[in-house]
Amino acid sequence: MQKITTQKWPLPKDLFSIKKLPWEFFLILITVFVFILSAYASPYFLDPWNLSDATFNFVEKAIVALPLAMLIICRDIDLSVASIIALSSVAMGFAAQYGFNIPVIVIIGISVGMLCGLVNGAVVTHFEIPAIVVTIGTMSLFRGISYILLGDQVLKDYPEGFDYFGQGYIYWVFSFEFMLFLVATLFFYFLLHKTNFGRRCYAIGNNPTAAFYSGINVKRHRLLLFVIVGALAGVAAVLLTSRLGSTRPTIALGWELSIITMVVLGGVNIMGGAGTITGVFIAVFLMGIVTFGLGLLNVPGIVMSIIIGAMLISVIATPVLIKKFSQRKG
Amino acid sequence: MKKLFTSREALLCILILVMTLSVGAIADDFLSIGNLLSIYNDTSILIILALGQMLVIITRCIDLSVAANLALTGMVIAMINSSYPDFPVPLLVLFGALLGLCMGMINGLLVWKLGIPAIVVTLGTMSIYRGVIFLLSDGSWVNAHEMSKVFMQIPRSTFIGVALLSWASIITVAVFYYFTRYARTGREIYAAGNSPTAAFYTGIDVGRSQFIAFSLSGLLAGLCGYLWVSRYAVAYVDVAAGFELQVISACVIGGISIMGGIGTVAGCVLGALFLGVINNALPVIGVSPFWQMAISGGVIVLAVIASSRAEQKSGRIILKNAVLAPSK
Numbered sequence: 086m087q088k089i090t091t092q093k094w095p096l097p098k099d100l101f102s103i104k105k106l107p108w109e110f111f112l113i114l115i116t117v118f119v120f121i122l123s124a125y126a127s128p129y130f131l132d133p134w135n136l137s138d139a140t141f142n143f144v145e146k147a148i149v150a151l152p153l154a155m156l157i158i159c160r161d162i163d164l165s166v167a168s169i170i171a172l173s174s175v176a177m178g179f180a181a182q183y184g185f186n187i188p189v190i191v192i193i194g195i196s197v198g199m200l201c202g203l204v205n206g207a208v209v210t211h212f213e214i215p216a217i218v219v220t221i222g223t224m225s226l227f228r229g230i231s232y233i234l235l236g237d238q239v240l241k242d243y244p245e246g247f248d249y250f251g252q253g254y255i256y257w258v259f260s261f262e263f264m265l266f267l268v269a270t271l272f273f274y275f276l277l278h279k280t281n282f283g284r285r286c287y288a289i290g291n292n293p294t295a296a297f298y299s300g301i302n303v304k305r306h307r308l309l310l311f312v313i314v315g316a317l318a319g320v321a322a323v324l325l326t327s328r329l330g331s332t333r334p335t336i337a338l339g340w341e342l343s344i345i346t347m348v349v350l351g352g353v354n355i356m357g358g359a360g361t362i363t364g365v366f367i368a369v370f371l372m373g374i375v376t377f378g379l380g381l382l383n384v385p386g387i388v389m390s391i392i393i394g395a396m397l398i399s400v401i402a403t404p405v406l407i408k409k410f411s412q413r414k415g
Numbered sequence: 416m417k418k419l420f421t422s423r424e425a426l427l428c429i430l431i432l433v434m435t436l437s438v439g440a441i442a443d444d445f446l447s448i449g450n451l452l453s454i455y456n457d458t459s460i461l462i463i464l465a466l467g468q469m470l471v472i473i474t475r476c477i478d479l480s481v482a483a484n485l486a487l488t489g490m491v492i493a494m495i496n497s498s499y500p501d502f503p504v505p506l507l508v509l510f511g512a513l514l515g516l517c518m519g520m521i522n523g524l525l526v527w528k529l530g531i532p533a534i535v536v537t538l539g540t541m542s543i544y545r546g547v548i549f550l551l552s553d554g555s556w557v558n559a560h561e562m563s564k565v566f567m568q569i570p571r572s573t574f575i576g577v578a579l580l581s582w583a584s585i586i587t588v589a590v591f592y593y594f595t596r597y598a599r600t601g602r603e604i605y606a607a608g609n610s611p612t613a614a615f616y617t618g619i620d621v622g623r624s625q626f627i628a629f630s631l632s633g634l635l636a637g638l639c640g641y642l643w644v645s646r647y648a649v650a651y652v653d654v655a656a657g658f659e660l661q662v663i664s665a666c667v668i669g670g671i672s673i674m675g676g677i678g679t680v681a682g683c684v685l686g687a688l689f690l691g692v693i694n695n696a697l698p699v700i701g702v703s704p705f706w707q708m709a710i711s712g713g714v715i716v717l718a719v720i721a722s723s724r725a726e727q728k729s730g731r732i733i734l735k736n737a738v739l740a741p742s743k
Contacts, residue, residue: 217534
């Protein structure tokens with residue numbers, strides 16, 4: 086029998102629930118394996134400061150991956166996140182140039198992010214256009230605006246103390262960024278798994294029409310999620326700008342793809358309706374460890390992209406293959 | 416008559432004409448035949464890639480790997496040419512197209528046989544193909560002086576006053592026009608994208624249609640790999656980085672529905688030309704090239720808003736009392 090429903094993707098979760106093994110278990114297994122392998126391969130891997138340094142490379146992306154997971158569970162997607170980061174970084178740069186103090190700069194950064202999210206959400210929900218098309222458009226639009234505002238200039242007049250967000254440590258090796266990521270993970274875990282708001286995401290993702298008839302304001306819910314994604318992209322912009330200490334229009338270029346890779350690797354169904362924050366949380370570390378471990382072995386970044394790409398496909402193909410073979414036997 | 420003026424293609428045509436004429440009013444040279452031809456020539460690669468992408472989008476998939484595919488084949492061909500300058504170029508082009516085809520088939524097979532969503536597959540293969548270029552070239556560039564004369568000359572040489580690069584796109588457009596309107600496989604691709612369930616019941620293998628669409632998209636990307644590298648006379652890892660988004664934008668502006676099943680060759684070509692004219696007009700009217708990205712982004716958003724109403728038409732009910740087949 087040929088599969089006819091379009092891209093009815095066998096959910097890893099459904100698959101493993103038969104054997105009482107969740108997708109997260111599978112992910113943890115790979116992560117631990119990669120961790121041990123890296124620790125063997127390089128003597129510098131297990132140093133706590135090195136590990137802490139490694140978190141800087143993925144924490145900003147991971148902070149956006151959390152709300153994006155919820156958005157994807159709702160059958161939407163936001164490809165413009167990296168451009169939102171760029172635009173809100175530019176806004177912060179100008180705010181700093183006008184001599185605003187740190188809290189105002191941060192508020193401006195996050196508000197610009199929310200505003201961009203609002204634009205995405207409003208166009209998607211009001212005109213009922215697939216989110217992927219709209220956000221491909223706004224991806225060029227937001228980054229384009231950053232180019233118009235900034236051209237080939239650099240903004241780097243950030244006030245003293247602004248570098249704390251991206252470079253400061255709260256305690257010992259635990260950076261501000263990393264702790265913020267942990268807090269964000271807890272927040273989104275509760276939001277998605279313990280509140281009505283979160284349950285509604287699954288309802289909408291599984292069947293928007295049914296969700297609508299059961300009394301969920303689907304449009305408002307999706308709009309809100311776009312704004313949340315925008316807000317967190319704004320937060321990521323604060324962290325990144327503070328860490329780099331400068332803003333160029335090319336900031337965070339191409340990040341949308343690694344962020345989406347994190348989400349998909351975390352077992353979130355790109356067709357909506359399934360996925361957990363725990364999965365995304367582990368996938369973030371998996372990607373972080375792979376990148377860091379390979380980096381210690383002097384593997385160039387572009388070769389890592391081969392490995393990340395292959396990982397993305399194989400991690401998703403493996404359960405499908407297992408299912409195919411087990412069906413043949415049964 | 417009313418339909419003629421409200422159709423997407425007519426609207427785009429008018430927009431492109433208005434844009435070209437108004438830019439021409441500012442700068443006289445813009446409307447010269449030579450300049451118009453060179454604009455078309457500039458847009459040729461985008462047109463070819465957009466046609467391949469169109470097929471993929473019609474089957475409800477998306478191919479993010481076209482630019483990486485183009486860059487990889489371009490690099491392989493350039494490397495062969497620089498090491499064996501005597502290797503006949505037409506064979507080299509054929510080889511490039513086949514290499515592109517293979518990469519497209521990999522995408523297609525993963526979507527067809529494993530049922531992984533196309534966006535995930537091509538997101539993965541996009542970074543894989545890009546990375547392979549680095550492995551092959553070790554990060555080095557192949558520059559103009561390392562390529563043979565013939566290799567660089569072919570797309571530049573003219574036939575009836577038009578560059579062969581433009582001819583390549585004209586021929587592709589003609590073939591695709593026939594393929595999407597009259598060829599059985601082409602019609603199957605539309606059917607598969609429009610209503611996969613209905614297509615299945617009429618005996619169309621939806622997965623196979625998607626596979627064919629991906630293969631063709633890969634084939635064209637491979638061909639463009641040669642065209643790109645020989646036109647710009649350079650090959651490196653980041654060739655055409657991010658070009659896939661321009662290709663998709665051209666399709667979206669041309670009225671190809673991302674939900675599948677809707678889209679014409681004419682719309683696709685006009686969408687690509689629209690972007691091409693904007694790109695060429697901005698420097699002429701003295702707008703900083705930094706505006707280009709925001710303008711094309713804004714155009715995409717406006718284009719999808721404009722077409723959102725058109726797509727909301729529900730299907731006609733032909734036989735009201737027909738027994739509805741179970742949906743699964």
